[in-house]
Amino acid sequence: MSIRIGIYGYGNLGKGVELAIGQNPDLTAVGVFTRRAPESVKTLTGLPVYFVSKMEEMQDKIDVMILCGGSATDLPKQTPYLAQYFNVVDSFDTHAKISEHLKNVHAAAVKAGKTAVISAGWDPGMFSLARLYSDAILSQGKDYTFWGKGVSQGHSDAIRRIEGVLDARQYTIPTQSAIERVRNGEDPVLSTSEKHERECYVVVADGADKARIEKEIKEMPNYFADYHTTVHFISQEELNEKHAGLPHGGSVIRSGVTGNGKNRHVIEYSLKLDSNPEFTASVLVACARAAYRLNKEGVIGGKTMLDIPPVYLSANSRETLISTLL
């Protein structure tokens, strides 16, 4: 029997979830829930669209609800609320508030006998797992996270707020020389700004003062001032043509020693993603499968990817996984 999944919120992530469900024969998409007027939303695969208030009466038709809202204001309220009715999965990524969010979601889920997986995705998510496994194995070591090459929406938005800027796209790029030092086991001390560079593609209004704009970008505190930043002025056409995607990725590298410190080992987990939201969606969908199975076995409450036995994420049976992957 197929696992029936609801999609709550329909931006880039929700669309990614819709397409990811289509790639997994053991899952079925039931519909999209939105706060917009349902008739104004057209889904990619023709899924039905419901107003969010329809949700309660569809409890019997949905095994897991995947929440596709934002971490700032949507998920802190939505995930605990929806966990009263459904097994849920979200991608809450405000690192400093994850413990608090988990507590709230856990309380709601336990009360309702539901299973709720929070903070799924790649960071938090797969990168967190990479850190956990590497740290557990190489207890004497250091780990490093490099992000990129990828689009940072926050930094792109910050550039767009500068006077004279019409549009912008900012790429975070890991500093190759820093990566090489880590790979070589030098255990360097590196700040975030030493690990990353920032590359900006900027469209400006006719007659705008490019020198001033470039200066404002490069001196913007927190966002750019501490980083090696390059600014390219391009046309809107070129931006639309060459920078429309949302690629991202990065690496988690742990370097550590064993055997009285004589032998060094480097563990590296890296991602190169054409589409940040579609990859995140694929992780959410695998976690929805796990949430459903855990709930069937009576494992309820708030969970993270660090809690999930890996076999629960796969469409294949444990027997198949053991005989083919080990």
Place this chain on the structure above:
Amino acid sequence: MSIRIGIYGYGNLGKGVELAIGQNPDLTAVGVFTRRAPESVKTLTGLPVYFVSKMEEMQDKIDVMILCGGSATDLPKQTPYLAQYFNVVDSFDTHAKISEHLKNVHAAAVKAGKTAVISAGWDPGMFSLARLYSDAILSQGKDYTFWGKGVSQGHSDAIRRIEGVLDARQYTIPTQSAIERVRNGEDPVLSTSEKHERECYVVVADGADKARIEKEIKEMPNYFADYHTTVHFISQEELNEKHAGLPHGGSVIRSGVTGNGKNRHVIEYSLKLDSNPEFTASVLVACARAAYRLNKEGVIGGKTMLDIPPVYLSANSRETLISTLL
């Protein structure tokens, strides 16, 4: 309270386990069990050495026994036998027989109320996990395993059996052009011999026919005939000096698509290890911690790393892991 660990077998792997336990303050090594005369074995850290028959009467002093024997003849018998008395961990790596081994170990462990983790290490082990996670996320994709650069004991032994050869060391080296094709998302079809090259360092007897030896190596079926193989003749001194270590490693790469096949993603997990046995030992030790905790919670029977909730492997509490790694 510290988790008390016994080491069953004292070759390279057992020594690695002894040193790895010393790196983890929550674990204590109780002693080494050997089939040799105990007084003939000197441990690296002064651990007591017991004859294997002492094992039964030490059940109350050991929480987990780590088995450090070989997969060919030791572990198929030892792991089910010892699971009658202890929680156990082994690194059984005969891929084709893992399901059968798990069945035997599971039956013994369930009967005794013990927890038994089999096939821990890096392949099987961490590489198996990398495959599972990547496949669960990118269901439309292909995965590739590259081994090396690393020493293959089996291939080194095969060279040593050739007439006129005194000593040899064989390195398996991943073919860089094949790795690049996979990283670029070309989804190539690659045989094991297209993915790897073999480099041999050979010491021969005075007056031996080097041309014949090189030919015998390169034409040896299964081991070398299908591979691009290079042979270097060196002195015993040079072999001892430059090729004494047991480095290994490799990469598991999955390349897949999402979003109607438009967007490609590459997930890569790679290891660069100075010491194959010491790294494997570090994985075994983390699994011993997990076996102990699972058993405390009543989760008994035969398990693999694919079954273990990741948090159980770490010395840190779940709360700490969630607040620091997510």
